[in-house]
Amino acid sequence: MRTTLTAALAAVLCFAPSADAANDAALAEIRAQVKQMKESYEQRIAALESRLADAEKTAAKAEATAVQVATAPPPAAPAAAMSAFNPEISVILQGQYKNMKDIPERGITGFWPANGHSHGDDHSAEQRGFSIDHSELVFTAGIDPYWRGNLTLGIQDNEVEVEEAWFQSLAIGHGLGLKGGRFRSGIGYLNDKHPHAWDFADAPLMYQVLFGSHASYTQDGAQLKWVAPSKLFVEIGLEAGRGSTYPGTDENANGANAGAAYVKFGGDVGVANSWLAGLSYLQTSAKDREAEFEDVNGLAAQGLFDGTTKTWIADFVWKWAPDGNPSDRNFKLQGEYFRRTEKGELDCLDEEGVGNACDPAMSGATVLSNYDTRQSGWYLQGVYQFTPNWRAGLRYDRLDSGRRDFGVNANNLLVADYRPQRATVMADYSWSEFARMRLQYAQDRSMQGVTDNQVTLQYIMSMGSHGAHKF
Amino acid sequence: MTRFFSLLILLAVSLPAHAAFNIFATVPEWGALAQEVGGDKVSVYTATHGLQDPHRIEAKPSLIARARTAQLVVATGADLEIGWLPLVVRESGNAAIQFGRPGYFEAARFVSMLEIPPVLDRTLGDVHAAGNPHIQTDPRNLLKVGEALARRMVELDPANATAYVANYQAFAERLRTALVRWEKQAAPLRGVPVLVQHKAFPYLQNWLGLKETGTLEPKPGLEPTSSWLAGIVAQQTAQPARMVLRAAYQHAAPSLWIAERTGIPVVVLPFTIGGTPEATNLFSLYDDTINRLLRAL
Numbered sequence: 136m137r138t139t140l141t142a143a144l145a146a147v148l149c150f151a152p153s154a155d156a157a158n159d160a161a162l163a164e165i166r167a168q169v170k171q172m173k174e175s176y177e178q179r180i181a182a183l184e185s186r187l188a189d190a191e192k193t194a195a196k197a198e199a200t201a202v203q204v205a206t207a208p209p210p211a212a213p214a215a216a217m218s219a220f221n222p223e224i225s226v227i228l229q230g231q232y233k234n235m236k237d238i239p240e241r242g243i244t245g246f247w248p249a250n251g252h253s254h255g256d257d258h259s260a261e262q263r264g265f266s267i268d269h270s271e272l273v274f275t276a277g278i279d280p281y282w283r284g285n286l287t288l289g290i291q292d293n294e295v296e297v298e299e300a301w302f303q304s305l306a307i308g309h310g311l312g313l314k315g316g317r318f319r320s321g322i323g324y325l326n327d328k329h330p331h332a333w334d335f336a337d338a339p340l341m342y343q344v345l346f347g348s349h350a351s352y353t354q355d356g357a358q359l360k361w362v363a364p365s366k367l368f369v370e371i372g373l374e375a376g377r378g379s380t381y382p383g384t385d386e387n388a389n390g391a392n393a394g395a396a397y398v399k400f401g402g403d404v405g406v407a408n409s410w411l412a413g414l415s416y417l418q419t420s421a422k423d424r425e426a427e428f429e430d431v432n433g434l435a436a437q438g439l440f441d442g443t444t445k446t447w448i449a450d451f452v453w454k455w456a457p458d459g460n461p462s463d464r465n466f467k468l469q470g471e472y473f474r475r476t477e478k479g480e481l482d483c484l485d486e487e488g489v490g491n492a493c494d495p496a497m498s499g500a501t502v503l504s505n506y507d508t509r510q511s512g513w514y515l516q517g518v519y520q521f522t523p524n525w526r527a528g529l530r531y532d533r534l535d536s537g538r539r540d541f542g543v544n545a546n547n548l549l550v551a552d553y554r555p556q557r558a559t560v561m562a563d564y565s566w567s568e569f570a571r572m573r574l575q576y577a578q579d580r581s582m583q584g585v586t587d588n589q590v591t592l593q594y595i596m597s598m599g600s601h602g603a604h605k606f
Numbered sequence: 607m608t609r610f611f612s613l614l615i616l617l618a619v620s621l622p623a624h625a626a627f628n629i630f631a632t633v634p635e636w637g638a639l640a641q642e643v644g645g646d647k648v649s650v651y652t653a654t655h656g657l658q659d660p661h662r663i664e665a666k667p668s669l670i671a672r673a674r675t676a677q678l679v680v681a682t683g684a685d686l687e688i689g690w691l692p693l694v695v696r697e698s699g700n701a702a703i704q705f706g707r708p709g710y711f712e713a714a715r716f717v718s719m720l721e722i723p724p725v726l727d728r729t730l731g732d733v734h735a736a737g738n739p740h741i742q743t744d745p746r747n748l749l750k751v752g753e754a755l756a757r758r759m760v761e762l763d764p765a766n767a768t769a770y771v772a773n774y775q776a777f778a779e780r781l782r783t784a785l786v787r788w789e790k791q792a793a794p795l796r797g798v799p800v801l802v803q804h805k806a807f808p809y810l811q812n813w814l815g816l817k818e819t820g821t822l823e824p825k826p827g828l829e830p831t832s833s834w835l836a837g838i839v840a841q842q843t844a845q846p847a848r849m850v851l852r853a854a855y856q857h858a859a860p861s862l863w864i865a866e867r868t869g870i871p872v873v874v875l876p877f878t879i880g881g882t883p884e885a886t887n888l889f890s891l892y893d894d895t896i897n898r899l900l901r902a903l
Contacts, residue, residue, distance in 0.1 A: 280706060283696070308701030310674050362674045362699045368667030401667025406655065409666045454664070459655070462662040463857045523829045523857070567828055568689075569728060598728070603693040606665050 222276030222284075225599035227331045230267035235579075235589040237263065240427075243340060244583040245536025245553035246510065247440070247477075248426045249347035249381050261348075269296070271329065275602060281306040287329075298329075299353070310362040320352045321360065321372045322397050322415035324450035324471055327351070332604050334467070335561055336575045336593040339514035340532040341473050345446060347381045352417060355379065356391060368401035368411070382444040382477070383419030393419045401606070406459040411606055412451040419444045421479070428483070429549045434491040436548060440506055442479015448472070452606070465520045472513040481506035483544045492547035504542030511535050516559075524565055532557040534581075555581035571595045627763045630676035630703070632687050633660055634879035635742040636713060636751075638888045640680050642777040643756045647766040651676070653694075656880025659855045660686055661732070661827065665693040673698035676709070678762055680755065683712025684719065686739035708762055714739055716754040717747045720808045731825025742878060744809035745785060745892050749778055784889055789814075792896050794903060801838065801850040801870075803830075803861050806877060810895070819847045822860045830860040842868045849873050849902040854881035871902045 241261055242248050269289040277283050287299040301316030319327040325342060330350075338350030346352045356376025363369035378393025379385035386392050397415035404410065424440040449472045456465035483493035483502045493502045512534030520526040534555045541550055557580060563573035572594050579587040626649045631637035637652030644650065651672045654663055660682070663669075673679065673694050681687050695703055695710070702709035719737030726735055741747045756774035760767040796815035803822040811818055820841060824834040849871050852861040861872045875895050876885035884894040 277705070280704075303696070305696070305704045306701045307699070310699035312697070312699045360699070362670060362697070364675045366668075366671055368671040370670075399667070402671070403666065403668045409664070409668065411667050458657040460658045460662070460855060461664065462659040462855075567728075567732070603665055603689050603691075605693065605697075606667060 220276075222274040223600040223602065225273045225597055225601035227271040227273070227329075227601075228267075228596040228598070229270070229331055229594065230265070231336060231591050231593040232265050233263055233589065233591045235263055236585065236587045238582070238585065238587070241582070243344050243534065243555050243581045245539070245551045245555065246344040246534065247382075247508075249344060268330070269294075271298070271331065273601070277305070278302065310364060312358075312360045312362075314358040314360075315356070317353060317355045318358065320354050320374055320376075320395055320417070321358060322352060322374075322395050322417050322446075323448040323473075324411070324413065324452055324469065325350075326448075328605065331595045331597065334469075334516065334518045334526075334528055335530055335559055336573055336591040337577075339471070339516075339530070340534055340555060340557055340581055341471065341512040341514055344510075344512065344534060345382070345448075345473060345475065349380075352395075353380060354393060354395070356393070366402075368399070370399045372397045372399075378419045382421060382424070382446070382475075384421045384424045386420070386422055393417065407457060408453065408455050409459075409606070410451065410453045413449070415446075415448045415450070417444075417446040417448075419446075423482075430492040430547055431549060432492060433549075434489045435487055436491040436493055437484050437486045438544075438548065439482040439484070440477070440479055441482070442477060442506060444475065444477045446473060446475045454606075461520070463520075463523055467518045468516075469518075470513065470515040472511070474509070474511045476510075477506065477508045479506050480504065481541060481544050483547055493544070502544055502547055504544035505540060506542065506544075507540040508538060510537040510539075512555075525562065526565075527562045528560070530557075530559040530561075532559070532581075551583060553583045555583075557581055569597045569601075627678070627759075627766070628676045630673050630679045632679070632681045632691060633742075635748075635888065635891070636680040636682070636755075638879050639748060639752055639755060640678075640759075642888065643752060643759060643770055643774050644766075645769055645773045647763070647769050648759075656876060656878045656882075656885070657855050660878075661689060663687070663690045665690040665697070669694045670697045673703060674700050676700065676703055678709050678711060678759065679703045680711045681713070682739050682741065683714035684736035684739035684741075685734045686714075708758065711755060711758050713747075713751040713755075714741055716750045717741050720812060721805065731823070732827025738805060738808050740806050740877075741809055743807050743875075743895075744813040745781060745788070745888075746813065747809065748781060748888065752777060752781075780889070784892070788892055788896055791900070795896075795899055798849075798903070799845065799847045801847040801864065803850065803852040803856055806853045806856075807851055807875070810875075814896075814899070816899075819845045822850070822864060835860060835863055838864060839867045842870075846870075849899075851875055853877035873898050873902045875899075 269291040272288040272290060274286045275284070281304065282302050283305055284302045285299055289296040289298045297317060299318050301314050301318040304311070304313040307313060321327055325333070325339065342350035354374050354376030356374060358372060358374045360370055360372035374395040375391035376393040377385070378391065383392055395415065395417045397413055399411060399413035401409070401411035420443050422441050426438055428436045428438045430436040451470055453468045454465065457463070481504050483504070485491045485494035485497065488497050490497050494500045514530060514532040516528060516530035518526055518528035536551060536553050539550050539552070541548060557577055559575060559577040561573055561575035563571055565571045573592070575591040575593065577589045579589055627644065627647060629640045629644065629648050629650045631640050631650055631652045633654055634652050634656055637650050640648065641650045653669050653672070654660060669690070679695065681691055692705070695705065701707070704710060714736060721738040723730065723733045723735065726733065752774055756770050759770045792814045797817060799817045799819045801820050801822065802818055805821055805826050810816065820838050822830045822835060822838060824831060847870060850861045850864050851873050852858070852875070854874055854877055865872045874882070875898060876882040876891055879885055879887060879891050882894055885891040
């Protein structure tokens with residue numbers, strides 16, 4: 136899959152017309168014909184333009200008498216300063232106040248801890264009280280007539296993270312679009328939306344278990360997509376990437392460690408309804424992917440996974456607005472379903488020397504077993520804007536830990552069988568399209584035996600020239 | 607599966623160009639103008655209709671699909687479509703209609719813009735750097751835009767150049783005749799003070815000599831607040847307006863609130879084709895606009 140994907144991308148990249156020497160004579164003839172046609176057209180256009188100009192002159196006289204022409208200044212010349220070439224810059228400010236239980240190590244029961252080994256992730260969604268999320272700094276501009284670029288930085292205390300850094304084609308044509316660099320993958324619906332464009336203060340549980348705290352799969356690689364020349368919107372995308380982020384791991388290797396493919400369909404039903412539906416596939420591989428586990432006696436243990444992860448996502452969005460005019464009232468229904476299988480090996484160890492079930496003698500021994508899981512989950516949400524400023528929304532999340540075959544390590548590690556769920560309600564107020572304040576309540580039962588009632592008050596403010604948001 | 611995808615991609619690369627000259631118009635007035643110039647030589651798709659707020663359109667999948675096969679995009683420009691068109695054009699994968707290409711046409715570049723803001727600051731509301739984009743409310747702008755559009759269509763589709771020039775000339779002739787009639791009809795409107803809900807009509811005001819005494823939106827694009835509206839009502843004694851104008855796509859509440867408290871009539875103007883049942887083409891649009899204004903006197 137991986138190599139064929141790379142090959143397909145390479146093939147398309149290298150796709151250029153190659154003229155055969157034997158055809159040179161024929162080509163020259165065609166060129167001469169084209170030149171002749173062009174010249175004759177140019178003459179005709181020139182003739183027509185002079186006719187047009189003549190007609191205007193006479194018309195202008197008539198207009199001058201019949202119509203009182205408003206005397207307005209001529210269009211202002213574009214700013215000549217070098218700054219006119221500066222990229223569009225925007226800054227997103229996002230922060231919140233959160234009330235929730237004090238749980239030292241949060242996780243989602245029955246699923247691989249996507250945030251790996253790092254304790255105390257300071258992502259604000261997991262902080263209690265007041266906090267600011269990372270501020271987002273976005274630069275976008277056309278590079279030349281053929282390319283456009285984007286750089287999105289996430290800025291936090293002592294940390295600048297390159298969230299996206301990509302270039303995009305403008306001039307390939309034929310419905311083809313090529314993107315390269317670091318970009319949010321086109322899989323699923325929510326994956327390529329930044330947090331400020333989300334309808335709730337946090338991501339659906341399914342995105343948290345699939346891709347970790349960023350709740351989005353980011354590729355360092357290339358994406359090729361194609362829009363079909365049909366009235367029904369059909370888009371097909373292929374991606375190949377480094378695959379260094381969860382569920383994959385960074386591998387010092389040639390080729391691509393992650394491959395993705397998706398197809399999206401969309402259209403309108405009458406003037407009031409629009410929809411988009413998609414099916415996506417992501418395949419990644421991991422080596423020594425580490426996470427914290429609990430052994431059968433409640434002691435800390437570590438697990439290393441080697442193997443392949445296959446993720447399928449089905450998504451749909453339905454939007455309604457009276458007369459197709461969303462500024463007053465509108466409704467958005469959105470849902471996604473995923474299925475993930477992981478196959479490989481699990482190595483159980485005792486890094487902290489606590490004498491857990493995998494290494495009771497504290498001799499540095501490890502236990503290697505099969506690892507085979509098949510898990511699923513979904514969310515469904517609806518957001519209703521009932522006045523130009525106010526919106527309210529409901530969301531329900533549900534996951535199924537599914538089949539978890541740990542082989543012989545099932546005797547050593549706690550293998551939870553659980554169905555995490557969460558119900559969320561939110562209301563938000565927007566002063567303008569650039570400023571929004573949101574109050575959210577969630578009853579979170581994503582950890583077995585814990586019911587966490589979470590209240591979040593969040594603000595999202597955007598400054599500068601911020602581009603349009605996707606559907 | 608990958609073989610299937612590669613095949614599709616190769617198929618796409620080798621697909622022939624479409625025979626019909628496809629035009630993607632962002633708003634009904636440019637759709638109608640393109641149809642006037644193009645006649646039966648073009649196939650026009652209009653992305654929005656008269657009851658939609660042109661500032662608040664979403665980059666819907668259906669629009670991307672239509673932009674994919676267009677040879678020419680006809681937009682207002684001046685940032686009117688900034689919330690959706692750039693995305694639609696980019697996502698379409700259609701090289702011919704990208705910004706700066708001949709297949710991307712902006713009407714606002716060919717008319718004299720009003721209300722160009724001296725300062726650009728979001729605290730002043732949803733201001734447009736290039737000036738107020740609602741240029742179609744003055745029909746004289748259709749002559750300038752129509753001429754530029756005809757030129758562009760001749761450039762892109764030289765095979766039908768004769769038809770485009772002839773169609774434009776015929777249209778301009780009819781429009782000039784209508785302009786004389788409209789201006790005579792609208793003479794009683796000259797100097798009439800009006801309130802507007804959104805700054806949607808500066809070109810209409812400039813054409814017919816209406817005098818704007820205030821706006822119900824405290825800042826362009828911001829919803830009216832009750833304290834702001836109370837100020838407008840108070841202003842009526844010193845500077846009485848004769849009517850309050852609202853574009854058909856806007857919601858009724860603020861203008862009705864003012865009408866109730868001041869006793870002046872609300873005039874719902876079509877703003878574009880399809881805004882009212884009477885405004886069905888580029889001529890009935892201004893017929894209906896003037897009739898509605900005159901009835902409120």
